[in-house]
Every structure is written in structure tokens, then in C-alpha cells.
Amino acid sequence: MAKIEVKNLTAQYEKGKNVLENLSFTVEDGEILCLIGPNGGGKSTLLTLLAGIGMGKIKKTKNSEILINQKKIESYAANKKAREISYLGQTEKLAWHFSVFETVLMGRYAYSSAYLPYSKEDKQIALSVLEDLGIFHLKDRLTNEISGGELQKVRIARSLCQNTDIMLLDEPFSHLDIQHQSKLLSLIKTIAEEKKKTIVISLHDLNLCPLLSKTILLVNKTEAFFGSLEEIFTESYLNKVYKTDFGLFRHPELDIPQVFVKN
Amino acid sequence: MKKPQRANFSFYLAILTLSLIVLLLFFLSLILGSESISLGKIATAFKEKDYSSFVLTIILKIRLPRSILALLSGALLAASGTVFQGYFRNPLADPGLIGVSAGATLGAVIFSSLSLFIPIGAFFGGLMAASFVYLIAGGSKTSTDSSRLLLSGTALGVLFAAITSVLLILKDKEIYKMYLWTQGSFNAKGWNILFMVLFPSLLSFFLMFLTTKKLDLLSFGEKSAETLGLNLQGTKLLCLTSASLASASSVCAGGTIGFIGLIAPHTMRILFGSRHKKLLPLSMLFGSSLVLFSDILARKIAPPMEVPIGIITAFIGVPFFLFLLRRGRQDG
Numbered sequence: 001m002a003k004i005e006v007k008n009l010t011a012q013y014e015k016g017k018n019v020l021e022n023l024s025f026t027v028e029d030g031e032i033l034c035l036i037g038p039n040g041g042g043k044s045t046l047l048t049l050l051a052g053i054g055m056g057k058i059k060k061t062k063n064s065e066i067l068i069n070q071k072k073i074e075s076y077a078a079n080k081k082a083r084e085i086s087y088l089g090q091t092e093k094l095a096w097h098f099s100v101f102e103t104v105l106m107g108r109y110a111y112s113s114a115y116l117p118y119s120k121e122d123k124q125i126a127l128s129v130l131e132d133l134g135i136f137h138l139k140d141r142l143t144n145e146i147s148g149g150e151l152q153k154v155r156i157a158r159s160l161c162q163n164t165d166i167m168l169l170d171e172p173f174s175h176l177d178i179q180h181q182s183k184l185l186s187l188i189k190t191i192a193e194e195k196k197k198t199i200v201i202s203l204h205d206l207n208l209c210p211l212l213s214k215t216i217l218l219v220n221k222t223e224a225f226f227g228s229l230e231e232i233f234t235e236s237y238l239n240k241v242y243k244t245d246f247g248l249f250r251h252p253e254l255d256i257p258q259v260f261v262k263n
Numbered sequence: 264m265k266k267p268q269r270a271n272f273s274f275y276l277a278i279l280t281l282s283l284i285v286l287l288l289f290f291l292s293l294i295l296g297s298e299s300i301s302l303g304k305i306a307t308a309f310k311e312k313d314y315s316s317f318v319l320t321i322i323l324k325i326r327l328p329r330s331i332l333a334l335l336s337g338a339l340l341a342a343s344g345t346v347f348q349g350y351f352r353n354p355l356a357d358p359g360l361i362g363v364s365a366g367a368t369l370g371a372v373i374f375s376s377l378s379l380f381i382p383i384g385a386f387f388g389g390l391m392a393a394s395f396v397y398l399i400a401g402g403s404k405t406s407t408d409s410s411r412l413l414l415s416g417t418a419l420g421v422l423f424a425a426i427t428s429v430l431l432i433l434k435d436k437e438i439y440k441m442y443l444w445t446q447g448s449f450n451a452k453g454w455n456i457l458f459m460v461l462f463p464s465l466l467s468f469f470l471m472f473l474t475t476k477k478l479d480l481l482s483f484g485e486k487s488a489e490t491l492g493l494n495l496q497g498t499k500l501l502c503l504t505s506a507s508l509a510s511a512s513s514v515c516a517g518g519t520i521g522f523i524g525l526i527a528p529h530t531m532r533i534l535f536g537s538r539h540k541k542l543l544p545l546s547m548l549f550g551s552s553l554v555l556f557s558d559i560l561a562r563k564i565a566p567p568m569e570v571p572i573g574i575i576t577a578f579i580g581v582p583f584f585l586f587l588l589r590r591g592r593q594d595g
Contacts, residue, residue, distance in 0.1 A: 054485075079494075107491060
């Protein structure tokens, strides 16, 4: 079943200047879709649109459609949407700092009353997510007292608390060193497999893409290519979109395609 | 590391301690003044049940409403500061500094010159100012930008104050009364003023307590808050309306008193963390004690003259403000 369906999506920040043009693709239930493309090519914009947020600034054209569970995204109320879709932006500028536990607990907002305290059940869920991600020991620390890698995990924990079928991740590996990158990578794979999540993830590092997913959306402003890893992750498409001379080889152990820059 | 149980314990202890301080200051505010009245005199007067006596007239007709107004106004200022700071995600968002108090004063003066109900004018003036600030400095990307918030707030504040002055000059008969009022003072504020502001104040407290969970979410930024399920439009309406109503009520209760909305939430945040459901009541109690204390000083510095309370809060507040500005937004 198609979890996310995008039909003829055209979006613009200013009138007449399309950031995305006539984009159509589907993401099946339990599938991971990798979003790649040059900087400023519209990856983040697309994720924001899929999350149905920031609508004051970006406009979709009239015949554009984004369906979540076959229902128009606009038809979801804020808290209903937060139970279907979680979104992790690239960065977050925290105005004030809460404890790790308090931060993760706020992932339960959509399930709790907007005016009453979080329930015992919500607190249990937050604690068990902290345990799952191996950051239980951090629960009483403030978010400005932990490392960048730990904070990223806390944010993922907050998303997991939302208990959504769909997770949207905008370059979750940026600002992380290689050790944290690989830990986070296996974490995302585990989440996808064990919890059967539908994930759309944008990536900077092209070589992470074959490690995660079999479906790719290559997007650069008004041009976009959607298909399987074998179809899209090729020199011709990548060279065309990135305007770079790429070479491709098979990874000797994992038997997946990897890219390198020729000159 | 703070254990949650311990954090809760320290919260309740702080509430208790601050409540006792407020009570003590309230009591002192009743007996101290240009004419200090000893406890013995008060006790005797009550025993004799002579309500027209000098002592009881001062206590019941002058100092009691005045003290309640000071207490109320401190809580209003601190609470509106807490909500504005949370909403604009900026520790410098004080109703005075972002022009809301000036807007409320203008609204009040306009309504007063038209012989309409003053608090309603103050409310619309405050709400209008808050909306302007939101339009100029709001939005997810810029709302933590201090310079934009402060510059627009200050500019609007000056503009509102200028229009207020023009109106006061045109209405020269009432000018002195209104002038005193805009300066911030509890002098000669009686039961009538208290009854006028009591209902809007209580309503604003109720509404502000509804914002606490939302303000927590907003600390992650509008985008993240929205993905967690926050209705941004509704939150904006609730936060700006409730905090403007509180600022307006405080302007009606005691005129423009600066910096309480800045100092109280910030100090409490440093001491007890950022969760708004704790921050709001703590700030209110701290704000009440600050205003009660300043009002006592205002009476005692140069009796029988009274110093406008805004001058005293400025002496406490300006160094604090500069300290915050210097520390920038690196702090939590």
C-alpha cells in the first residue's frame, strides 16, 4: 500500500519561481526512500512539504497533491498529523534547555491533552524509548550538557515517541563524526526493520544511500528522477544532476554500488 | 544530576518560600509608609471597631488596595514576561521593552479621553502592539533575533509614547492625572481601580496557564513544535492575547513599570529550569515580591514624597538587562 503519494507537486517560495516542478512519486508502507541531490536543490523543501509544515512560507500550486494514507495532507489536524508523520529537521536552535527526559517526553504532545500534564503512560513510553536508544543514563542531563551526537539521538528519540508510521529525516548525519554516523546508520536501519517504519531520508553523503535503501529520488530544483537504486544510482544520472565527473564501483564486501569523484 | 523527585521537591519548596516572602512584604507594605503604623495601633483600632479612625482609614482605604494592586501587578508583569519570552523565544522579551506596555498605555489614554472603559482600551492597545512586534520580528527564522525584537519594540514603544503625549497635551485638564498614571505608581490607587482590573487579571492568569505546555514545545522552534503536533495559529492567538491582557491589566493597575517581566522569569529560569508550568507560578510570585518591595522603597526613600516605582525597578532592572544583553543568547 502506498503510504505517501505525491502527484504533480510544484512548489514555490515566490510566485513564478518553482523550487520543485511536477514531481510525482510514491513511497510504499515500510519502505525507505533516499533523497539525494545538490545543495539548494529542494530536498529540505520537499521534506517540509511532506511533513505539511511551514505552509506560511512555501506554496504548493493548485493541482499539486500530497496524500498520506490516501488522505490529503491538508485534511489532517495538527495533532493527528503528528501521530502519522514525524519530521527531524537538520538543525534546531533551542531557545532554552530541558532535561533529556523532558525533551523526549514532548514527543508525546500529540497524544496528550494540550493543557494537562503528560500522563504516566506517556512517561513510560518516553523512558522505554530512551532505553531502546541506549541513552537512558542521560535522562536527567540538560540538552546543553550533552554532545552533538547524543543530542541527535535525543531528537530521534523524541520523534520515536510520536509513534508515527512515517519518519522524515533531513540529513540526520550532518555535523556527526564517522563513529556517530555509523552508529546512527545502524540505528535507523534497526528502527526501519523492527518497527516497520516508512522513512524518507535526505542524504549528503551519496555512499550512505545504497546502505540504507533500494529506492532513490534524485532531485535538483525542477528536474527529478525517481526509481530503484540500480536505475538511478548510475554515472549518467549522477553526473547530470551534480555536474561532477563520478565513477562507480561495487563495494567488495557489501556488493552495493559506491561512487567516487574522478578528478 | 537532578533527580525528578528532588526537582519537584525544590519546586514546591521554592513556591512555599516565595509565598512566605510575598506575604511578609504584603504585610510590611500595609504598615510601612510615610506614616508608619505600629502593630499595636492596628490591633487597638480593630478592637475598638472604629472604622473611621485615622489608622483604619489609612490601612483599609489606602494601603490595603494599594498593596493588593502592587502584588497583582507584579504577578501580571512577570507572567506576561514569561509568556512573551517563551513565545518569542527570547529572554529579552519584556512587555515594556517590546512596546506592549506603551501600546496598552496609548489604548488606555485613547479610551479614557473618549470616556470609554479604560481596561478594554488598554487591552486592545497592548494586543495591537504585540501583533506589530510579531509582524516585524516574528516568524520562525527571526523570532530569536534579539536585535530585531528589541529595535522594533523600542521604536514602536517610542511611537506609542509620542502619540500618548500628544493626546495628553490636547486634553490638558486631565494631563497631570494621566501623566502620573503613565509613569507607574500605586499612589492614590484605590479599591475602584482594583475592582476594575481584577477580572481581566484573573482571566489572563487562567489563559496564561493554558499556554505552558505549548511554550515548552516552542522552545525547539516553530517548525519542530509544529511537527510535534502544535497548532501554531491557535498558540499564537492564545499566547499573544493572554500576555497582552496581562500587560494591559498591569498598566491599568500601576502604569508602566519596567523590567519586572524581564527579571522575574529569567532569574527563575536560571534557578529552576525552563519548564513553563513551573516557571510561570514561580515568576509570578517573584514578580509580586519585587513590585511590593519596590513600592515600599518608593514610599520610604524620601517621605513624604513618593518616588515613581518605575524609577526603582529601573535601578534594579537596567544593570540586569545589560548583563543579559552582554551574555547574549548563549545561556539557557
